[in-house]
Amino acid sequence: MPALSEDVSKLTDRYQTTVPSSVRKQLNLGKGDRIRYCTEPNGRIYIEAMVAEEGDPALDAFLDFIEADIKTHPERLQAINDGLHDRLKALVGNVDVNLDAPLSDEDE
Template sequence: MTALAKDVSKLTDWYQTTVPASVRKQLKLGKGDQIRYCTEPSGRVYIERVRSDEDYPVLGAFLDYVEADIKAHPDRIRAFDGALHGRLAALVGNVDVNLDAPLSLEDE
């Protein structure tokens, strides 16, 4: 089992704090990013990076469409079979994609 990181930060007089570097790295936070605090009834608090709809404007609409379609037609849901996996793999070949890498200037 992986050990939990136990970083500590201090509250200022204005109840502000600095997010420890290891947490910023883990959550891939940058200047201006937002974080969300999730509190359990037990008192345990989690933080997570907020991904705004501006980051993925089309993705939200697409996921809403998929959700509505699944609810309207649950009988259309099928298991993902190996043949489809093979066809998809053939489309992309051995292309290595890093979704976290920044776009080059020519790709922006």
């Protein structure tokens, strides 16, 4: 299959290169954007723009709140004492969690 375009860039002494402007335009890249290098089984390598993962708005807002509260009131931070540790362990200590297992239909 013929290429739609061919662009060339040169590696510097530090193995860095400039992404050609036509490639930047095609991938809609801007300064600071990230690209991923993908290698196919046949050895062909291509690049693609990295799409930023969208966060959970509720979780992001909660984490922002926690961060602001810690910055404003660092004196409120407390170490977990043995009593709280023991209570938490009693609640979930015997629960097996496999983070690699797929979710069941009822969990999704």
